[in-house]
Amino acid sequence: MNNDIIGKVIKIINSDTLIIHTPYKNVKRGDNIAIVASVFPIINPDDDTLLGNYYVEKEHLEVVSNHDLYVVAQKIIRRKPIDLIDIGADHSYIKSIKLNVLPEENEKLKSTDTRIRLGDLVIFQK
Secondary structure, eight states: OOTTEEEEEEEEOSSSEEEEEOSSSOOOTTOEEEEEEEEEEEEOTTTOOEEEEEEEEEEEEEEEEEOSSEEEEEEEEEEOOOOSSOTTSOOOEEEEEOOOBOGGGSSOOOOOTTOBOTTOEEEEOO
16 A cells, blocks of 8 residues: 555445545544545656655645544534624634545435545545
8 A cells, every 4th residue: 555545435424424444554543634536656757656645636635533443524614603793702713524435335416526425545635
């Protein structure tokens, strides 16, 4: 497995939540990760050495819980709405938003090239 790859999508719980098998890296709650569609090696044309890998990212997620060999991840947004009545109060909130998953592995969605599928590779988001 490529050194940048931290795991694979193994289960689509629902349109908000993925289970990612992470046997090779220490992934913890709060880590930002990316689901990638493809990995392309970038080769130095002068000496054919590997310079790195190019990832086509499908989605950026946050790890919401971790277990021995897998993590639970969701697409999370954090907002602090401006409250004109009470500016001093903390009205921030955290909300998960729906992911673009493969329909036959979850529910019916319109087809796109960025659908998340079982087996998709996962990397740390940089």
